[in-house]
Amino acid sequence: MAPTASASVRRTLTLAKALNTGLLEAMKADPKTVIMGEDVGKLGGVFRITDGLQELFGEERVIDTPLAESAIVGTAIGLAMRGFRPVCEIQFDGFVYPAFDQIVSQLAKLHYRSGGRIRLPVTIRIPYGGGIGAVEHHSESPEAYFCHTAGLRVVTCSSPADAHLMIQQAVASDDPVIFLEPKRRYWEKGEVDTTPLADLPADLRTDLGTSRVVRSGQDATLVAYGPMVRTCLDAADVATEEDGRSLEVIDLRSLSPLDLDPVVESTRRTGRLVAVHEAPSNVSLSSEIAARVTEQAFYHLESPVLRVTGFDTPYPPARLEDHYLPDVDRILDAVDRTFGY
Amino acid sequence: MAPTASASVRRTLTLAKALNTGLLEAMKADPKTVIMGEDVGKLGGVFRITDGLQELFGEERVIDTPLAESAIVGTAIGLAMRGFRPVCEIQFDGFVYPAFDQIVSQLAKLHYRSGGRIRLPVTIRIPYGGGIGAVEHHSESPEAYFCHTAGLRVVTCSSPADAHLMIQQAVASDDPVIFLEPKRRYWEKGEVDTTPLADLPADLRTDLGTSRVVRSGQDATLVAYGPMVRTCLDAADVATEEDGRSLEVIDLRSLSPLDLDPVVESTRRTGRLVAVHEAPSNVSLSSEIAARVTEQAFYHLESPVLRVTGFDTPYPPARLEDHYLPDVDRILDAVDRTFGY
Amino acid sequence: MTELVQLLTPDGRRTTSGSGPEAEYQAFVAEVTDDDLVGLLRDMTVVRRLDDEGTALQRQGELSLWASLRGQEAAQVGSGRALEPADMAFPSYREHGVAWCRGVDPLKLFGLFRGTSLGAWDPAEHGFALYAIVVGSQTLHATGYAMGVARDGGEGAVISYFGDGASSEGDVNEAFGWASVFGAPLVFFCQNNQWAISEPYRRQSRVPIYQRARGFGFPSVRVDGNDVLATLAVTRWALRQARSGAGPVLVEALTYRINPHTTADDPSRYRPADELSTWRRRDPIDRLRTHLRARGVLTDELEASIAAEADSTAADLRARCLALPDPPGDALFDHVQVEENNLVAAERAAFVSLRGALL
């Protein structure tokens, strides 16, 4: 599947292909954009997200790197200081940790340290999350580590349309962005507006930081991101059918900074909030959401904010992951419990 | 200051000296205990925590390592697999990140992955936190990263007595322990019971996981750990004097797993909780505390749990750190706000 | 090409012990008998058969992934059989042949790729650590373990496997530095199978990888990794060096990954077809077979019996793999820590009460 040229049309794409197309647009939009990572060139990445791009843009702009994650991020910083706009691929979530120092101590801080003189428009793409039956270190959800780190933007997409839009916004951003790709949703299809970023209205060009209500409801609110948005939508369907409950579902999209206003607003209306993610609960995004929404919607809560997350264990072997990952049952159980307070 | 022999007496020691003495006991208690890190030998560590130990136990047991943090942790894992009990020193908080993969993907997971066959009694000592006017990367509070990681115990001490006891408990633990040392409190003095761990009653030998009420009060609860316990006690003093308010102060001691029962119990009584730490707020320990205490004390809360933390910026230059770090004013302001709900 | 130790030529002739880089290593296989060689042939044949079974089971949906070692049988069996019982091996994720030599039930490897466990064997029992998927991480564990051996007066040496790709990782280079400075009894064994997924090894290094050791001040050697005898000899030599207290040695075994990186990979996207055919002609099993045929040791009968043994081992393994049960759901809460963790305990309780019926 070679990348196709830009055109302002609606197309039905998989999330993976939407990312591929979005990256193609980003490469066209700025000749300083370079893609780098393990196997991103000839192979097009193990998930084919960069498929065809080396053919189009050459080895100087789509760089197959040695196997060294700290160097992928560290050299991207250097390239950015030289005026490039690197898009790094970390092959799987579990392989980002060797690059941790370069991300949290270098990439995240140089703008601040330099009093704003240095800008590091580096995007770090990471396929993340479980549910694909993989071997160890291939199903991690590391977002909490990055969200706790000042100086990084952390975003994730849940649909092909957002994948296409947000990857372009991320690459266009002058801040370092951790771009998390919900790998179990790579093959889900959806309609995508393939208008290149530059041709979109200004508010769409720069709304990388906003969350979005993806389903309206009155009885309780579910907040999720990335791979769990679909699961929450499924849960909302079941809740309507089986319990006659109307659940609102909010897709965070930006994990840091958080755009909690829609969540607070919704929770004030419904009085009940359940936060859902795959990552373990301890010191996680759902902790933060619970803490902040409680502070802002204190008098409106009928129940404490409840959390449905991966358990606080290492990611288990694949044959147990269905037990580990939040699913419709666990989400609806939590919704039930919010009605029990 | 050469380490002195064990004796079951009360002595007034600095927190640094209490750690040194505790390590001495740990080295005596098990000949498989080895200390390793940069400058831990002849120099005795940049804070002198391992002072005199190489002289006593030799270069085979107190190992000056090359300058490579990933290797400090990675080889400690190998040593532990061979039956040793390594105590690693990371020189400063900001230098632990190059070892992040070895900590979160290796050290934290091997017990689980091996179905319990492998035990890794590795202690990683990290001086942490700000307030000493240091240059960059020397004032970080990285605890959230470790608390979010399943498989690690994370503990910190706030007094010389706890320093002496907890470092021995950490070394004796068969689990990997991240042992955070509040560097700005190294020079504070306190009374220490220097009874070696083995001679203590069983409940004291194994209470590494418990939190503790360090000051009783009725009107509101402060929860903190490490360097901020002293600051909270100071705040409680001021609150009594100036506002006539009686604040309860709880020292968490164990950051993962958390022992929240005393906090929940206290909060149910006072109806108000303020969580305090130096680390930034976003996706932090105080998020977790707020989320969980709210869930368990929902009907008793007069106000949402409030948080007083470092700001969500990189650690600022030293001349600004007094503005950055939580202090008595900011804590009492939060307490005031809990009364405003 | 740079110096390369070879004791069996690609067409199965035994090199003589005269001059050349070989001379030094001949002594280490001087006592290898024809029976021993047949044993090595049997190992390689069985291991290849098991590996094929892994690929087949993956195709049938019984394993979620398989990382094939095809082409690397000699590198793995040659080095694996050089190990003594007291030695300790730290594999990456493709060392099924070494696992075989260390007596690990292949079913336990299949369990990993099936997703029923994360490491079901006892490293201490077999002198074979768990597989390491984070590339390079295991070399530091091996270094620490070897430092421990030196400290507790143990007899064994340690061997750490890693790939050409891994040689770029910081961890591997930190391990080189430490092992050298501490004189650890450690053999770094790099299987240079020419590829790290889609990247050729010249993307990792502009000089042959064995030369890396020079920069850290310890000896290294490049061996023909498709020559099981040379690999055996060189690894024995390296292990003896390590045991002698002289510090680490780096062995680069030049070999080739015949199959895709894993069953999820498609090498047609990046690998020239002629390269594959060149390397097929250097097949490690064929080489030893030709040699033993020429010596008259390997009869049709013997070969058939080896094949039968391989088949029955594979059939047995397949049957046991199909029967491998999923662990009970709440097993996911086991062994998070040695001491009980209150959060995990609470989660387990909630899980059991919600899912109780399903378990």
Next chain:
Amino acid sequence: MTELVQLLTPDGRRTTSGSGPEAEYQAFVAEVTDDDLVGLLRDMTVVRRLDDEGTALQRQGELSLWASLRGQEAAQVGSGRALEPADMAFPSYREHGVAWCRGVDPLKLFGLFRGTSLGAWDPAEHGFALYAIVVGSQTLHATGYAMGVARDGGEGAVISYFGDGASSEGDVNEAFGWASVFGAPLVFFCQNNQWAISEPYRRQSRVPIYQRARGFGFPSVRVDGNDVLATLAVTRWALRQARSGAGPVLVEALTYRINPHTTADDPSRYRPADELSTWRRRDPIDRLRTHLRARGVLTDELEASIAAEADSTAADLRARCLALPDPPGDALFDHVQVEENNLVAAERAAFVSLRGALL
């Protein structure tokens, strides 16, 4: 000792351009005039004076820490003066002498150690990156920057400073690998000052550090880092190599950290006193001074004028340092990100409303 490039002997004699490792480098300083040498002496003298001022200001509580370069003036000025305006330098945290050569106002270095900023100069303006305290991290930035230079057709080369201790870090070795594979126009400049805080350099490597490059397939050289002329020559050679497209070069400058690691350190705990006295006799400034005295170039008068210049620069710097204001409290919220971050904005607002009176 291993080969060491020296163009001025410790007693100030100029080596001839005959044979030996020197021959190759003589050409790079063939056009250096006496005036140029006086310029180098001036640089080194001023830099030492500023460094002493840093130590003094720390003692007086005006800086919270100071990392002295004493003993390393030749390594820094020699390499720093080899750089062209278009070149880019990536320092660690002790390169005050290089900063001087790059035109960075020393006040900005003092601001770092005083705690009023985290990096107040413009890296692009000076071709001098911010200080890097996480040991070794900067070598990767330098590598990426150099890859960028190669990609955008820039003229400059890049130089990355690091210490003997840093050579153990994974990042530094990853940088060696990358720079080599990508042929980056980069000079790795290791100041081997023999110590990493309390650890002697043989704890980092059992062979001289310059040999590390061999393992990665690129050239390296060891230079007498207390010989400013040799350092200038070797660095010029290395930069030319890098610019030529031949890829990276590693220069190890053998020198010595005369002072404690920082003002917080106490070397009496770990360092033999005679080592210090040996190295004091190899003082880099004395060496050039002796040479210029012998040539009759350096008169008492000239020397006094250099000293006066150093003193007045230092006095001016001290005055400006004492006057360095603390930033306003809410400056801590500046420049977290380019785009506004709503959490930081809210925190700033709360801070200002609580502390408003104090700011």
